[in-house]
Amino acid sequence: MTATTIPSLKLNNGVEMPALGLGVFQTPPDETRDAVRSALDGGYRHIDTAAAYANEREVGEAVRDSGVDRSQLFLETKVWISDYGYDETLHAFEKSARKLGVEQIDLLILHQPLPSAFDRTLEAYRALETLLADEKVRAIGVSNFMVEHLTPLLNQATVAPAVNQIECHPYFQQREVQKFGAEHGILTQAWSPIGGITFYRDGSHGSTLDDPVIGDIARAHGKTPAQVMLRWGLQHGRSVIPKSTKPSRIAENIDVFDFELSADEMTAIDGLDTGRRGGPEPDAITLDAFGREIPDA
Ligand code: NDP
Numbered sequence: 001m002t003a004t005t006i007p008s009l010k011l012n013n014g015v016e017m018p019a020l021g022l023g024v025f026q027t028p029p030d031e032t033r034d035a036v037r038s039a040l041d042g043g044y045r046h047i048d049t050a051a052a053y054a055n056e057r058e059v060g061e062a063v064r065d066s067g068v069d070r071s072q073l074f075l076e077t078k079v080w081i082s083d084y085g086y087d088e089t090l091h092a093f094e095k096s097a098r099k100l101g102v103e104q105i106d107l108l109i110l111h112q113p114l115p116s117a118f119d120r121t122l123e124a125y126r127a128l129e130t131l132l133a134d135e136k137v138r139a140i141g142v143s144n145f146m147v148e149h150l151t152p153l154l155n156q157a158t159v160a161p162a163v164n165q166i167e168c169h170p171y172f173q174q175r176e177v178q179k180f181g182a183e184h185g186i187l188t189q190a191w192s193p194i195g196g197i198t199f200y201r202d203g204s205h206g207s208t209l210d211d212p213v214i215g216d217i218a219r220a221h222g223k224t225p226a227q228v229m230l231r232w233g234l235q236h237g238r239s240v241i242p243k244s245t246k247p248s249r250i251a252e253n254i255d256v257f258d259f260e261l262s263a264d265e266m267t268a269i270d271g272l273d274t275g276r277r278g279g280p281e282p283d284a285i286t287l288d289a290f291g292r293e294i295p296d297a
Contacts, residue, residue, distance in 0.1 A: 005257075006020050006045060006257070011162040011163065011187060012162050012185035012186070012187070013139055013159075015106070015107075015138050017046065017107065018045045018074055019234055020044070020253075021045075021047055021074065021240075022039040024049050024053055025050070025243055026243070029054060032059060032062065033061055036059050036062035036066075037062045037066055038251075039250050039254075040063070042250060042251050044250070044254060045068070045074055046073075046241070047059055047063070047073070047074075047076065048189075049076070049078075050111055051077060051095065051096055051111075052078065052111060056077060056096055057100075059075070060100040060102065063100075064101060074107070075102060076106060076108075076109070077096045077100065077105060077109075079092045079093075079096075079108065079109070080111050080292070081290060081291060082291045082292055082293060083294055084114055084117070084120040084121055084123065085120050085123050085124060086126055086127045087127075089123070089127035089128065090127045092294065093105065093127075095294060095296055095297050096108070099297045104135065104136060104138065105138075106137070106139065107139045107140070107162065107163060108139075108140055109128075109140065109142055110124055110141075110145075112282065115283045115285075116286045117286075118152065121153075122152070122156055125140075125161075139162040139163070141161040141163030141165070141186070142163070143165035144165070144167075144279070145161075145166075146177055147180045149282065150180060150184070162186070163239070164177065164186050164188055164189070165189040165191055165241075167190075167192050167277060167278060167279045168190035169192050169193055169194065169195035169198065169229060170208050170214065170273070171195060171198055171211075171273065171278075172275070172276060172277055173273040175273075187237075188237075188238045189238065189239035190239065190241070191241065191279075192278065192279075193229060193238075194209070194230060194242050195207065195209065195278075196243060198278055203276070205274050208229060213268050214228050217261065217269070221259045221261075226242070226249070226252060227255065227259075231259065231260070232261060232266060232269045234256065
């Protein structure tokens with residue numbers, strides 16, 4: 001198989017990030033090595049993991065086994081809420097870097113805002129700024145931040161987040177926070193970019209994979225619904241990080257650079273937004289409900 005070359009997106013500090021990466025949420029540790037290896041062999045150069053996914057070590061092992069030069073790879077991981085606070089987040093970097101087996105992380109982001117302890121969130125972000133200044137990370141960002149979280153963050157930050165990773169698929173598009181991000185140089189990175197959360201969690205809408213509008217567009221291009229959704233996200237300028245453990249789907253999800261959706265097709269998919277979130281409301285994330293210890297490396 002010929003490896004695909006992935007276009008890059010330029011972050012607000014000039015760092016280049018591959019527009020498409022492999023996500024590994026819910027990828028069991030013992031399947032992570034093979035999934036990441038399969039992705040790297042197929043041309044992926046960007047992996048999105050998190051301390052809370054408990055598979056950073058296996059991501060690092062696959063990276064080393066692949067023989068791909070570190071300079072060609074973009075490794076992204078997330079600090080869990082239990083490690084918020086200035087010193088705690090500095091230590092969280094050490095834990096993640098050791099598990100990944102790297103000196104420097106390309107993009108380190110806060111996994112969630114912690115609205116009930118926002119001071120700790122701000123302190124965690126201040127630690128990310130220190131890590132950036134010390135060149136321990138090449139870029140910093142956030143995840144699941146809404147406008148009401150980004151606004152106070154930007155008021156205190158000296159470095160604007162490069163990325164806000166949010167739920168974003170045809171059924172939940174979050175235009176308000178995307179627009180706010182764009183106005184402040186914050187790139188939107190889509191989690192569940194093919195609507196994963198619409199098929200692994202019971203919700204008020206069905207699976208995006210079965211959507212008839214997306215299905216018709218896919219047939220017109222000889223592509224799959226997943227490929228159409230990824231292409232739609234990329235054409236909107238977003239970063240997308242689809243997850244799969246299956247080699248055939250990993251290959252399918254990167255094969256999205258040889259077709260283009262028309263303006264009408266883009267508009268048709270834009271029209272599928274239901275406004276209903278699949279993931280938890282950011283305000284429901286509390287230490288009591290979701291706190292858990294992230295082990296040392
Ligand atoms: P995705 O939209 O990537 O969908 C993943 C699901 O789709 C899996 O069930 C996968 O199953 C299946 N799948 C993958 N490719 C195909 C395909 N081509 N055709 C049909 N089914 C397919 O959802 P995720 O929620 O996993 O999001 C992607 C990534 O975003 C995560 O892995 C993680 O890195 C990040 N994320 C971040 C969150 C955050 O709070 N910051 C929250 C959730 C996700 P299978 O593996 O069996 O192929």
